[in-house]
Amino acid sequence: MYEFAGRFNREDLFLKEFNYWILILRPVPVTLGSCIILLKRSCPSLAEITPEEMAEFPKVCNLFEEKNKTLYGAVKFNYHANMMKENFVHFHAIPRYDKEIERYGIKWIDKEWPTGVGMYKTEVSEEILYKIKNDFIER
Numbered sequence: 001m002y003e004f005a006g007r008f009n010r011e012d013l014f015l016k017e018f019n020y021w022i023l024i025l026r027p028v029p030v031t032l033g034s035c036i037i038l039l040k041r042s043c044p045s046l047a048e049i050t051p052e053e054m055a056e057f058p059k060v061c062n063l064f065e066e067k068n069k070t071l072y073g074a075v076k077f078n079y080h081a082n083m084m085k086e087n088f089v090h091f092h093a094i095p096r097y098d099k100e101i102e103r104y105g106i107k108w109i110d111k112e113w114p115t116g117v118g119m120y121k122t123e124v125s126e127e128i129l130y131k132i133k134n135d136f137i138e139r
Contacts, residue, residue, distance in 0.1 A: 006086055007027065007086075008024060008027070008036050008038055008086070008090065010024055010025075010027055012130075012133075013025040013026075013027060013129060013133060015035065015133065015136055015137060016060075016063060017040075018056055018059060018060055019052075019056055020039065020040055020041075020050075020052065020053040020056050021037055021038065021039060021040060021053070021056060021057065021060045022037075022038050022040055023035055023036075023037055023038075023060055023063065023064060023093075024036045024038060025129055025132060025133050025136070026092065026093075027129070028121045028122070028123065028124075029121075029122050029124060029129075029132075030092070030094045030117060030118075030119060030120060030121065030122065031074075031094055031095055031096065031097060031108060031110050031117070031122070032068075032072050032095065032097070032101055032103060032108040032132070033067070033068040033071065033072050033074060033095045033132065033136075034092070034093065034094050034095065035064055035092075035093040036090055036091070036092060036093070037057075037060050037061070037064070037079075037090060037091040037093050038088075038089075038090045039053060039088065039089040039090065042088050043088060043089045044083075044087050044088060044089075045089070046081060046089060048089075049089060061077075061079070061093070064077070064093050064095075065077050065095075067136050067139070068095040070139065071135055071136065071139060072095065072097070072101055072103065073097065073099075073101065074095035074096060074097060075096060075097060075098050076095075076096035076098075077093065077094065077095055077096060078093075078094040078096060078116065078117045079091045079092070079093055079094070080092040080094070080117075080119070082119070092119065094117050096110055096113060096114075096117065097109075097110040097113060098110070098113055098114065104124075104128050104131050104132065105128075106124065106128065108122070
């Protein structure tokens with residue numbers, strides 16, 4: 001897929017491809033429905049994104065937000081462009097919840113609601129990740 005993407009090069013968690021971006025399920029979610037929005041080329045800085053790439057970004061966010069609202073009842077969304085470990089443009093897209101969500105046999109709690117989210121991890125099995133992926137794609 002995209003070799004430069006390292007640990008985010010997870011074709012099995014791929015959700016949607018756009019002209020300039022791909023949306024993948026975050027391998028270790030922060031909250032239910034957490035994703036990675038990845039620029040489809042190796043680019044080390046937000047300052048180097050082209051106007052065409054940036055113009056498409058809201059379409060990616062719209063799909064991410066609408067799916068998480070519809071499937072899980074997300075009420076807010078945080079986007080982090082940390083780029084500390086990986087030297088390429090990508091965003092951690094984190095849906096936010098003002099209440100506990102029970103789905104896939106797990107109680108999902110947005111531990112930091114209503115403040116900005118940290119990058120804590122919710123360990124889930126590959127089986128659960130695939131269930132989330134399938135719901136996202138099918139609905």
